[in-house]
Amino acid sequence: MRDDAPNSWESRADDYSLYGFTDLPTIHDRGAVVLTHGEGPYVVDVHGRRYFDANSGLWNMIAGFDHKGLAEAAKAQYDRFPGYHAFFGRMSDQTVMLSEKLVEVSPFDTGKVFYTNSGSEANDTMVKILWFLHAAEGKPQKRKILTRVNAYHGVTAVSASMTGKPYNSVFGLPLPGFLHLSCPHYWRNGKPGETEAQFTARMAAELEATIIKEGADTIAGFFAEPVMGAGGVIPPSECYFQAIAPILKKYDIPLVSDEVICGFGRTGNTWGCQTYDFMPDAIISSKVLTAGYFPMGAVILGGELAARVQAASEAIEEFPHGFTASGHPVGCAIALKAIDLVMNEGLGQRVRDLTPRFEAGLAELAKNPNIGEWRGKGLMGALEAVQDKATKTPFPGTLSVSERIANTCTDLGLICRPLGQSVVLCPPFITTEAQMDEMFEKLETALKKVFAEVA
């Protein structure tokens, strides 16, 4: 794949770019995939090769890579008012309209929105809001943050501390006061003989024991993705949120739903918390918020929390936080269009229509003796590779099985993502039935090839 000439795109990428979240020995060997443009759900590289992007970019490009309506919304806003901030009581009309719209489509009756440039910054902002609020309410020691092992909440120092992945130890993270509860993955973490209901009860008991041990007055909030995305697409165990939400309420610990991936349709409803039937105190949104056409994140505070933050801010005369591009008018105009596509122009419905075919495709591939589990919700799914299906024994990490599958898929013109021992799929909402079939055919070819090599 790699063109080794010194002036090739691969060499230039290697020489001047610091790759993030990339296996460096493999990339130096194979060469980066350098892309020029997209056509619907496909991306095209500098050599003219087309790839179906079964990861929607990074879960976000749900309307594909050449959506005219989104590009036109951006162009019209660039022509009208190309940039502004949201400091000092000034903001663009688009920002006002988007906040109104976000509260309207949220599960909250009332609420308030704060903008960032990314999901990481939105989680960071939410933590600062909670620290600010509790201190203003006379509880400055209420600062610890609870999340789960395998959670992904971002990469800034605070959101990486919330992320429950071992790789953050290379940065000396997590920071003190960031605690990780067990991952509610019944298939992998259930004990022998334990029913799913018993497993969920164990997760809830662990939460309550942790709150009692740490002291409820030291815990600022609990953050959870409805379906853990970058943890490997892990839906919660049965009735997990119904079990933990009342405990959090009992101890006055706000529940924050990190909907950066689940938000705006991915799980079949507008929000993941609707799919799993729980009411958070706040929502974190990003990615699909602008269908990937602009970097933007948002904290949506439910009415009760918003009123408390408002009161706390008035006591010290301001809420001292914000980014230069918070509530950028072009981002807001694009987000208004993206929300319209999902809610009124059929893209949300498209997820519901495609889900049975998607699930059937995953279930079919899971018949492979080296696939231990398929799992997913709506248009996000994963296949977990195992060496032994009966005992769920994983392949040795040194075999890099999921990376090999993903690399073989890339060679076949299909982009999918290795995560741990799993391969993750989250195709764009505009995917056709024929494109979905092609995606599964290519993945099946790759699975057969790789398992024949390693099994």
Ligand code: PLP
């Ligand atoms: N939260 C969740 C659930 C995510 O999946 C991600 C990114 O994948 C983030 C937060 C961080 O978002 P960003 O990469 O925009 O900082």
